[in-house]
Amino acid sequence: MKTRTVIAANIALLMLAAAALPAAGETSTYSARSGSKMRIEGTANILHPTWQIEGTIIGGKLEVGPGFPTEPGQAATPGKVEATANVFIPVRSLKSVESDGKPYSDRMDEVTYEHLKEAQFKQISYKLTELTLKEVPKSKDAPYVFDSTGDLTVAGTTKKISMPVNILPVADAQGKKLEITGNVTVKMTDFNVAIVDINLVVGHIKTGDDVKLIFKWVVGQRKAAAAAAK
Amino acid sequence: MNEYESNALGYNRRDFLKGGSVATLMTMLGGVELFAQTNAALAGQTKAPTIKIKVAVIGLGAWGRELISNLSRMPQAEIPIDAEIAAICDTYPASLKRAGGTVPGAAQTPDYKTILDNKDIKAVFIATPTPNHKEVALAALKVGKHVYCEAPLAGSIEDAREIALAAKAAKHLAFQVGLQMRSDKQRLFLLPFIRTGQLGKMVLARAQWHKKTSWRAASPNPEREKALNWRLSKATSLGLVGEVGLHAIDQAGWYMNALPTAVTGFGSINLWKDDRDVPDTVQAVLEFPGDVRMIYDATLANSFDGEYEMLYGSDAAVMMRESKAWMFKEVDAPLQGWEVYAAKLKVFNDTGIALVAGASKAPPVDEKGQPILPDPMTTTPLFYALNNFLLNAAELTKAADDYKAAYGEDDVDGLMEALGKKRQDQARQRPAAGYLEGFHTAVTAVKGNEAVLTGKRIELKPEWYELK
Numbered sequence: 001m002k003t004r005t006v007i008a009a010n011i012a013l014l015m016l017a018a019a020a021l022p023a024a025g026e027t028s029t030y031s032a033r034s035g036s037k038m039r040i041e042g043t044a045n046i047l048h049p050t051w052q053i054e055g056t057i058i059g060g061k062l063e064v065g066p067g068f069p070t071e072p073g074q075a076a077t078p079g080k081v082e083a084t085a086n087v088f089i090p091v092r093s094l095k096s097v098e099s100d101g102k103p104y105s106d107r108m109d110e111v112t113y114e115h116l117k118e119a120q121f122k123q124i125s126y127k128l129t130e131l132t133l134k135e136v137p138k139s140k141d142a143p144y145v146f147d148s149t150g151d152l153t154v155a156g157t158t159k160k161i162s163m164p165v166n167i168l169p170v171a172d173a174q175g176k177k178l179e180i181t182g183n184v185t186v187k188m189t190d191f192n193v194a195i196v197d198i199n200l201v202v203g204h205i206k207t208g209d210d211v212k213l214i215f216k217w218v219v220g221q222r223k224a225a226a227a228a229a230k
Numbered sequence: 231m232n233e234y235e236s237n238a239l240g241y242n243r244r245d246f247l248k249g250g251s252v253a254t255l256m257t258m259l260g261g262v263e264l265f266a267q268t269n270a271a272l273a274g275q276t277k278a279p280t281i282k283i284k285v286a287v288i289g290l291g292a293w294g295r296e297l298i299s300n301l302s303r304m305p306q307a308e309i310p311i312d313a314e315i316a317a318i319c320d321t322y323p324a325s326l327k328r329a330g331g332t333v334p335g336a337a338q339t340p341d342y343k344t345i346l347d348n349k350d351i352k353a354v355f356i357a358t359p360t361p362n363h364k365e366v367a368l369a370a371l372k373v374g375k376h377v378y379c380e381a382p383l384a385g386s387i388e389d390a391r392e393i394a395l396a397a398k399a400a401k402h403l404a405f406q407v408g409l410q411m412r413s414d415k416q417r418l419f420l421l422p423f424i425r426t427g428q429l430g431k432m433v434l435a436r437a438q439w440h441k442k443t444s445w446r447a448a449s450p451n452p453e454r455e456k457a458l459n460w461r462l463s464k465a466t467s468l469g470l471v472g473e474v475g476l477h478a479i480d481q482a483g484w485y486m487n488a489l490p491t492a493v494t495g496f497g498s499i500n501l502w503k504d505d506r507d508v509p510d511t512v513q514a515v516l517e518f519p520g521d522v523r524m525i526y527d528a529t530l531a532n533s534f535d536g537e538y539e540m541l542y543g544s545d546a547a548v549m550m551r552e553s554k555a556w557m558f559k560e561v562d563a564p565l566q567g568w569e570v571y572a573a574k575l576k577v578f579n580d581t582g583i584a585l586v587a588g589a590s591k592a593p594p595v596d597e598k599g600q601p602i603l604p605d606p607m608t609t610t611p612l613f614y615a616l617n618n619f620l621l622n623a624a625e626l627t628k629a630a631d632d633y634k635a636a637y638g639e640d641d642v643d644g645l646m647e648a649l650g651k652k653r654q655d656q657a658r659q660r661p662a663a664g665y666l667e668g669f670h671t672a673v674t675a676v677k678g679n680e681a682v683l684t685g686k687r688i689e690l691k692p693e694w695y696e697l698k
Contacts, residue, residue, distance in 0.1 A: 032636050036643035056648060059636025090632040119280075 012085065027082070030062040030178060030219035039091055042188075043208035046195075053112060054101065055094040058217045060087035062128075062178070069133075070176050072169050073140040079142060085128035085150070087217065091118040106212045113192050114208040117155045125153045125201070135162070143168035143181070177220040185212045187230045242629060281624045282312040286336075286345040288366055289358035290320035290329040291447075293380065293459075297355050298332055300616050306608050307617045311624070317345045320455065342366050346373045353404070355616075355625045356380060359460040360468065364389045371400045376623035379615070380408040381663075382468055382476055383672040384499035387694060390672035394697055397665035401650035402630050404623040407668030410615035411481050413661050416553045417611070420585065424485045429543025430563065435516075435524035437478035437539040439470070442606050444502050445510070445530050462506035464541035464683065470512045470528040471495065471682050472675035476540050478664075479516055479678065480671040481550075482524045485541060490524075492689045495681030497544055500596040512682045516674070526678075549582065553609060556582030625659075626652065 036058035042051050064070065065082025089112060094130045116124070128150040135145035136214035143166035152161045165182035188195060194209040237373035247669040284303065287294050298318070302630055304311040317337040319563050320326045339343075345351055346369055353376035356366050360382055367379050377397065385392040397405035411417050417553045446462060460466040467473060483489055493516050497509030511529040520522065536553040550555050558580050559569065575582040607613070653659065663671075673694050681688045 031638065034633075034637050034641060034648060036636075057636045058633050088636075090635070093632045173384060 003156075022228040027063045027065050028068070028221070030174075030221055031178070032059045032061070032066070032087075033177065033218045035179075035182060035218040037215075038094065040212045041212040041214065043195075045204065045206045045211065050099060050220040051104075051108075052097055053094045053097060054097045055089060057093040058087060058089055058215065060085060060126075060217075060219075062180075062219045069136075069144050069167070070169050070178065073137075074104040074169065075146065076133055076136050078136065080130070080132050081146075083128060086124070087126040087128070089125075090123055091116050091121070100142060101216075111196055111198065115155075117197060121154075121156045127151045127153075131165075141168075143179075146229040148182070152186070152191075154186075155193050157181070157185070157191040159190050172220060175221040178220065180217040181215065184211055185210055187211075233572050234672055246407050254330040259323065261556060280310065281621070282314065282622055283353060283624055284314050284316040284351045285353045285355065285620075286317040286319065287315060287355045287357065288319045288345065289356060289362070289380075290318060290322075290325040290343045291357065291359075294318075294320070294325075294357035295329050295332070296612065297357055298329060300610075301355075302333070302606055302621065302631075303613065304617060305612070306605065309617070309621060311617065311620045313381070313616075313620055316351050317348065319345055322457070324450075337412075343369070346370055346375065346402060352376060352627060353378065353620065359457075360385045360473070361460070361466050361616050364393055367393045368396050371396045371403060371405070374400075374403065376404040376619070376626070378406045378408065379620045379668070381480075381668060381671060382472055382675040383407055385466065385468060385667045385675050385676070387673050390669050390676070391697065394665040394669035397668075398697065401646045401653055402626060404619060404626050405444055405665050405668075406615070406622070407663045407665070407671070408615065409480050409663035409667060409671060410611040411477055411617035412484060412616045412663040414553065414668065415609070415614055416555060417481070417550070418553055418661055420548070420550070421485065423585075424541060424548065425487060427543075428546065428578045429541060429548060430544050430545030430558075430560075432520065432522050432541065434522060434542045435486070435518075435540065436542070437475070437482065437524070437537075438535065439478070439528040439537045440531040440535060441530055441537075443530055444504075446502075446504070446506075459506075462508050464507045464657035467508050468675050468679040469497065469508045469682055470510075470530070470583075470677035471514050471526065472498075473514075475514065475526045475528055475678065476671050476675040479514075479524065479526055480667070481539060481672055482516070482541065483518065483670075483674075484667075486518055486522065488519050488668060489692075489695055490516040490518055492682045492687055493674070493678045494687040495678060495683070496685055497682035500529070509682060514678050514682060516678070527532040538636075538659075548585065555583050555585040558582050580592075615662060616664045621660045622662065666697060669697055 013221055034056075036056060038055040038058055040053040043049065062083065062085040067076065068081055068083060069076040094109075094112065096108040096112060100105055113119075128148060130149040132147045133144060134147055137144055146167060147162065148165045149160065149162045151158050161184055163182050163184035165180055168179045168181075170177045170179055179195050188207075188211055189209050195209060196205060198205055232453040255258070284409060287297050287301070290298075298315060301313045301315055315333045315336045316331060317339060318326065318329050319339050319342045320329070323338050323340070326340065330336065331337050339345060344525075345354060353371045354366075356363055356370070356377065356379045358366060360380075361384075363379055364384050365378055367383075370377050372661060379393070396404070421689070434595060447458045447461075450456045461473060468476075471479075479490070492658040493514055495512065495514045499506065499509055500511045502510045510531055512527070514526045516524040516526065535625050538549055540550075541548045542650075544560070546557050546559045549558070556575055556577075557569075558577075569583050573584040575584060630651060633641075633648055674690070677688050677690055677694070
């Protein structure tokens with residue numbers, strides 16, 4: 001009698017677990033959605049101590065395995081999670097801006113594209129290879145904190161980079177949405193991108209090697225996919 | 231010895247007058263003119279055309295042929311564009327044949343719809359008679375073509391409004407009106423100069439367009455004669471004020487940053503007493519806020535002193551002729567210092583200070599040290615206007631392609647929002663007259679012509695200029 005109760009309880013637990021989680025091995029695909037933003041910050045000589053470049057286009061796909069937190073407040077266990085992502089940014093969508101976001105100069109954009117070898121390499125790309133959940137948020141509005149490792153390709157050169165990323169599941173009328181934010185500082189010369197060292201009318205400009213990449217990547221399930229899931 | 235070797239710099243005064251730019255003026259004013267210098271630097275490094283775009287020209291009268299001629303020179307622009315004229319269109323076979331001779335690679339068609347069906351053609355130039363603008367422009371916007379439409383936008387306020395609203399809604403498309411002076415580099419450099427009050431208190435404006443011409447084109451038969459000479463009939467033409475004067479009137483309002491509040495007109499046929507009913511000689515008085523009035527004067531009966539525009543302030547007057555400008559200062563006007571060094575022009579008893587001459591800066595030089603002088607064919611208002619239109623169109627096309635590649639084809643609302651922001655982003659857009667400027671000018675052109683034909687004063691109601 002006692003054994004039967006335990007078995008029944010176990011079966012009930014298993015059924016609950018099965019209902020709560022997608023079937024084993026099932027992955028969900030999230031595609032890039034508008035609302036993304038890329039900002040690159042750099043330093044230069046005294047004349048222009050800082051410069052910045054912005055874009056609003058970050059394309060690509062994120063695939064996550066079962067148990068990946070996609071709902072606000074969803075329970076999750078810290079540790080390695082199943083996730084892959086292929087991300088791209090069209091180089092020509094990046095534009096130089098003043099620190100307050102106002103357009104800076106077309107000439108500077110040309111210098112940027114030239115240095116990023118835009119004619120040959122149209123995109124900056126990133127491939128996520130490893131994602132580890134570090135912290136589960138204490139409230140529904142706070143993001144899940146991960147450590148990430150992936151391959152960043154700039155101007156045809158690929159380097160492995162690691163950075164912390166925050167992922168915030170957002171409820172959206174159009175379906176599930178994730179806001180992925182993070183930043184990382186890289187060296188231009190690591191990607192064989194030459195330091196800008198030019199004379200313009202405003203004077204001599206020489207940039208520093210370090211650039212900070214700050215991003216907000218919005219991904220969501222497509223309307224059609226979400227509808228099919230219902 | 232050639233004239234370039236006549237001095238140590240390889241650059242003489244005649245060249246300054248020929249090839250000067252207002253950038254130099256701004257430099258002399260104490261500002262550093264980034265844009266001009268940048269372009270000069272770019273001009274030195276001749277680049278292969280990087281932007282390719284297929285276009286079509288609809289309407290092949292004299293102006294349509296002028297557009298073709300300018301488009302074919304786009305690879306010579308500072309930011310070169312390979313604008314391939316893929317098709318040309320005119321309902322009259324002889325016009326089609328004549329224009330076709332200059333662009334042998336272009337498909338020739340009498341039906342503009344064939345052009346709109348061609349998905350490879352991204353932009354169209356509409357140079358048909360004014361009454362036909364609406365049909366072609368609306369159809370072109372509907373199928374997603376970037377549109378450059380000649381001014382006036384339309385022959386009636388209602389039609390102009392309809393076109394402007396369609397252009398406003400098509401946020402993913404560049405829409406430009408052929409008010410080319412708004413893209414002219416020289417005039418753009420004068421804009422901050424005038425708007426910052428360098429002329430003192432603005433007191434009056436004046437512009438004239440004098441030509442000795444019948445404005446009539448020869449034609450083989452009466453039917454064709456009527457179609458070809460649409461400008462000479464009140465039913466199809468806005469007359470000298472509405473078809474020609476609108477450029478100068480728009481420019482005056484642009485410099486003063488104001489719309490006219492009333493127009494009074496006069497018109498008569500003084501010389502060409504044929505079957506036309508459009509006056510060959512007109513005057514219009516445009517009233518602007520602040521008691522500033524502009525007098526516009528045009529005739530087809532006398533060519534003396536040609537065409538120019540004037541702005542008069544309490545400290546100085548500015549004269550603009552083609553792509554040159556001079557300032558005439560009052561003796562009691564504050565001296566800024568740079569005038570002393572500027573090139574001068576004696577006009578009767580007055581001295582004009584050239585606002586175009588590069589008196590203090592050497593021009594860019596090529597690898598052999600020879601000065602790179604502006605090409606007179608590629609420094610006209612029309613050339614700049616077409617170049618800017620194509621650059622804007624290419625930029626919007628690229629942005630739309632990138633957006634679709636990243637976020638999918640079905641996110642139309644997001645695309646429109648993103649591109650709407652982009653199109654409104656004036657600093658990123660190349661300067662050009664858009665749908666709003668085109669609409670405003672069309673309102674003034676229609677009412678200005680009405681004033682000329684009736685000899686009355688018409689108050690220009692602010693609501694006429696509202697686009698909704």
